[in-house]
Amino acid sequence: MNPGSPGGLDKRKAYILATVVYEYIATAEPVASQTLTQKYSLGVSSATVRNELADLEAGGYLVQPHTSAGRIPSDAGYRTFVDQLMQPETLQAADRRRIRDELRDASRELDEVIESATRLLGRLSKNLAFATKPSNDAQMFRHLQLIWLSARTGMGIVVTSMGAASQSLFELAADIGPDELTCLSNALNSRLGNKMLRDIRESDVAAAVDELGLAAEFKTVIMTALRSARSGEQSTLAASGAQNLLDQPEFQDARKLRSILNIVEEQKTLYDLVADSMMAEAPEVKIGHELGVDEMNDFSIVTVPYRFGESAIGMLSVLGPRRMPYARLMALASGTAETLSSRLSDAEIK
């Protein structure tokens, strides 16, 4: 832990604040003036440190659980630490390799790669990891194939440019042959190619069906297939590693955990919390009350977007106690998101 650049604080105050945050993250115990002088070479006595600590508390960076205890960082203290004081970490080559290896073994399917990445991040971060799954809505239509299974049943497969295939079974009122389905597939593909899924209109489909003189029920069948491709994973989350939170001394009390797990289960709140980080370039951190949810005042979230090609399509996040190793988690989240992004783009269908 090194002193960072000032930022409203003189150099020594900055160093002391950084050290308090660092020490508290490591031990989960309020940090006393004597601890600071003993474990870190400050070159001043504990009395001097006490004066500095009092100033930092007056400035809102630290709080005291009770008069005869050491100091712990406030949200503002953590914020200053993250923004100005801490030394950013980069991933060790070993970690980087491990991430790549684990993700390589995962299936190629969109959903499953994202879930693997989430599990991996949960394990590495020893916290709760979660990811938003991309809405298929914004994906590019790539191919539609109607598969003939029997005279009156079939399956529609919609492939997007991300390589996600969604399927929907259908049943028909009148018999049909395999060739007709193939013709229809071809007609649809030439009409729908290069559109966004969300831009496909019923009229496009109707035109193709009518042109071939096929029964109107195909319109429904195809629209259903397209709709299921679109609404697929809309704004759902993958999460992993909740049990890691149980190891933190501050969550030995089950009630705090209960509310957080409810929030994770519910998904929507969590989704909203990270949604605005979609366009971020670097990992974003939200600390305690910054999250704006009462039940989460003791938590922080690190969020980093992942990409498909050029554009961000979802977020990968770590949720843990405010007392989290920010630098490390930011590095881990970035690294995982990066690897995930390149993994996804590998699978792109050109």
Add this chain to the structure above:
Amino acid sequence: MNPGSPGGLDKRKAYILATVVYEYIATAEPVASQTLTQKYSLGVSSATVRNELADLEAGGYLVQPHTSAGRIPSDAGYRTFVDQLMQPETLQAADRRRIRDELRDASRELDEVIESATRLLGRLSKNLAFATKPSNDAQMFRHLQLIWLSARTGMGIVVTSMGAASQSLFELAADIGPDELTCLSNALNSRLGNKMLRDIRESDVAAAVDELGLAAEFKTVIMTALRSARSGEQSTLAASGAQNLLDQPEFQDARKLRSILNIVEEQKTLYDLVADSMMAEAPEVKIGHELGVDEMNDFSIVTVPYRFGESAIGMLSVLGPRRMPYARLMALASGTAETLSSRLSDAEIK
């Protein structure tokens, strides 16, 4: 709660045991003799009940946390209660309807229906629900379709009789046209039809590819597609509702929960625990030490298989404290499994 049939115990002992279990399940507090005489019309005094309780303790049905406390059931006590004393429940029409409605709205995809059923059971049971996903290995091959995406890329879709479609992207070294892929699909379908996935051999595939004079790389492509269809979800679990366990007074202590969550995460132990219930006709219950895992001595599991057509393909389970409402959970698990079974069979491709 009614007295059940004796079973080594005279009628009054049976009634008292049943009442103790019932009361302990409801309150989570050791049950005292006076509580029994006051809340239930036993027609005898608390002193008499004390004598009976002492006998039941000697018989191993009850235990006393300490000398001046009431009694709580032992594993044997719960076992007797479940096997002989409790009144089986059947689901209310309202519950039954709710299950059907919620599962109807779920996607038709095999995995997703199972996941929905698990989530639903977690919510209804207010405990942790989990399900084994069927190994695709034992499914019937139904259709293979190679989809042309570009001159050198395509996607293989394998459809099983359960309606599960698995997909795998491929890339070729030499250009190919859409028609050739269609021909190859047809040739493969006529050869592979009506086989089990696990019975398909490389030679079957090779024959079709060679017959059409296509490049050898197709053999790899197709075998990969088939392999990904097979190994799909091998022995993985879906789980939901862990946070419900936090509400139980016995798990306010985070450590007990930690070990259970690890076991759920790990999957294998849990899978082995329920595997032998695959062929059961009725819900099976395992109580405390019967599970044979030290960390789970305070838990019980209710398991019921679900079916596809005639044969059982997986299990749906509820995991909770030993002190669980067995009759209700058995009814809920059965009801959910039944609805799941018929939902799956609806989707069968004939």
Add this chain to the structure above:
DNA sequence: ACCTAGCACTCCTAGCCAGCGATTGCTAAG
């Protein structure tokens, strides 16, 4: 032979208090 009132006994629990240790803020001197 069984039931039950009464009672002594056991053991947990909550509350209280004292003492200890940790840590601070303040003061006064360097």
Add this chain to the structure above:
DNA sequence: CTTAGCAATCGCTGGCTAGGAGTGCTAGGT
């Protein structure tokens, strides 16, 4: 501006007590 020293504060622990819950046993009644 720093620091040594010191009184003051407060949480934590341990021991102690009083209260209460519940039992097991005994002895008398039916």
